Amino acid sequence: MPSTSSLAIDRRSNSSSPSSYQNVETFDDELATQHSNINTRHRRDDQGARRALLNFVLMSILFSANHGCVVSCLGLASARLGSIGAWQSGILYITYTASALLGATYIVKETGARNSLLLGMLLYCFYVACFWVGTLFSDDNISGKRVAAYTGAAIGGIGAGFLWTAQGAYFGQAAEDHASRLQQPVETSTASLAGIFAFFYLAEEVLLRLLSSFLLEFHLASWGSIFGIYTVITVLSTMAISCIYNYPKSGVDTYNTDARLEDHPQSASRFFYKLSSALQLLINDPKMKYMVGLNAVFGFTASFLNSYVNGQVVPVALDDPDSKYIGVLSSWVSAVAAVMSLVFGRLGSKTGKGPILILGALCFFGVVFPFVVQPNASKYGWSMLVIIYSLHGTGRATFEGTLKATFADYFPHEKEGAFANIILQNGLAGAVGYFLTFSLQCDTPSRYCIEYSNGTLHDVLSFELIVIVSAILAIIGYLRASAIHKMELEEERNSDDANQDDNAILLIEERDT
Template sequence: FAINHGVVTTPLVIATSVLNQQVGYIGNALLNISTVVSALLLGATVVHALGLRGGVLFGMGFYCLYAGLFVIAAVAKDAVEVQWVTFCAGSVCAGIAAGVLWTSQGGYFSRTVDLILEQEPESDRAAISAKLAGQFAFVYLGFEVAAKLLWAFLDWVGMQGWIIAIIFTLIGVGSLLLQMRARALDTAQAPAHWTSKVKAAAFTWRDPVIFLLGGLNITFGFCAAFMNGYVNANYTSKQLGSFAVAMLAAFTALTAAVMSKLFGPLSARIGKGPLVFLGSFCFLCIPLSIFLVGCCAGWGWWLVVLYLLQGMGRAIFESTNKGVFADFFPRPEDSVGAFANVMLQVTLAFALCFFLSGSFQGRTLGLIVAVLALLTPLGFLSAKWLRHMQAKRAADEAKMRADGEGAETEGSSEDMESNSDADDQANSKEAQ
């Protein structure tokens, strides 16, 4: 899974610097829009039809198709019309893949936590989810680092982009075949109608927590699109060269992989809240560098600071954030819908930023990132308070029901005693 993701998602990072810039922006936006549609309309159907593992394989297959169409777009470097058709079509395939893949992966994650708890019933679910999320993010991001470094190296030695893209596509197909060895896990729910995901999402929207927790998802999505689109196209590729785009993207993923390995155990010790705050601060520092220190013209290799901040924020998104949603929505019937909403929030933010990148300047996009980052901690605190109040209200209602049942039982006992006394008196009179 991690190998496939690493090699077939590299086009998302380099599209705006390798292809026509407008093609890259619109293609990446279409990818995220189709991800939303796929997550809502295809995710549940595919998961229930193929199982969690089958859903993962389905998504990986469409990812490979995306990589193959990117090869054609890269070959047609001077034919913009061909780029429009192939890259946009491939982006739609990638969106279909992502909507199903991450819905399946989120359910697979929660089911894995359930299985571990069955083997270790004395363990704490929050601690297990934090540890597992950290391990997953480390491996997942580690292979992404390797893939992007490989692309940067091959580009640096002079290999043509379309040849590199072919190599990456073949690696993606190989990883798809290897993924078939994974353990088959199924959801505990009955098969669902194809509209069930929309209904489940709408049902989840009744709980304000799903929106209050969405701050980090939306901030990460918008900030990542800002970096992959605007910063890569206007600063990194022009100041350092096209190879630096993949290399610094690898540095971001490497930072995320290393830090997620540290953040997993740390969140189990100090809680996930402080790390959510830290992730928001990292994303906030990226636009602040524009407003306060005049980023980014002439920065050269100092641009690495932005990628470092993005990597630290992403580490928390990939590890701690998954654990947060698993903790707030622990029931199996809620987890798939909750993780689908995670994908929904992230991809909408991605798409909006890519669409806006063609019209707005960097300061405007940076201002949006800053506002989102500032709102994220407030949303998290509000979600915790709301869950606390819901739990308190449920406990009070349970206590009232218990007291009511106790009063009824006591009243019944008194009635029985009164009836017994009356019977004794009647029997005594008859005896007399």
């Protein structure tokens, strides 16, 4: 863009001619009018921003109520159902991952983020209800419990793929709406909204996880009643989600795909892209490959904690065969994550998101490392377990808030595909983790060949090393992705400056003619 001094020089050079002077004045008037129109169109709208924020808060509350019941049941699966629960969780994560890979982006693009949230929450109801149905079978009816558990997990996993892809798209649309009304960078809104969402999401999870421990401790309800309450909450929150604002469908708004779709305008090509945009983004965008580690380490660590620590360590360490303390410890994770998500939301604008994500990976490392040093469950007590669960809560806060805000910043042109990749990477790691917990067996009891509650022997060291290595690779991968993103931003700025210079030259040439 030419400077004002260069325009002034050009204005003086034409002042010898009255007609030229008149053209300059007309040109200046046109620029002033355009500038006034731009200011009018982009005037700060505080009231509209408040409405957008309140709508996002409502979405967060309803979404969190539904998903809080799901994760409460997930945390209890292995403790209440043993190996059936571990396999059930694995099925949930497999269908969750497959859904994100093979159709979630298409559903969200075709039906819109709000309607996809509704569909995903509805399917989630089946997963929670399967726990209630399972309590209707007698303890001897193992096959009945297995069918109910596996069927609910398969249906719920499909819904989870829709739900989290839609949540990411809705989050991105809400952040753009909020930022445009306040005339601030989108990155500022993504950081603040991510913190708000993570707070409600994790705070409600705390309450719902504590519900089971509270009702059992005071003998107010049986497990059947508890799972029945969870089912009712998921159904009511699903019905209410239709009250939130329905943003327009994004259609095919994708990164570096417009040219390909113009070459192949047939509906089949568009259908295929929408169906597989998550996979195409993973293949074609180099940043996505390097972000895999951050998603994978959370999936591995969560499955390690929920399946091995909840199911095998806590009952021995705290003498808790009835799983009464699982709800308390799981709630502590959510409480720590809720508080830290607000802290990270404020810190993100000052320190940037990078240091927070690196801290999260180190926390996940810290969850597993103590069990490498001391694998004997009887050596653990409340103090050490609280530290371990606190580390997981801190790491989880970075995943639920900061990481998702980073994805919104790094992949603004393909929200559905970007957030589907979070599901794909995290879900696949989680599924592998749940299966490894019970699949890595050994023959002779030793320091790392641990006897589970069902009498079988399992190799715990191999899985622990997988988590530790993934934490290290997560940090290295993020640093590389961040470097690529900075280069892309610099190229964008240079391109924008060049375009502005070209436009300014054209305007001056038009004025002179």
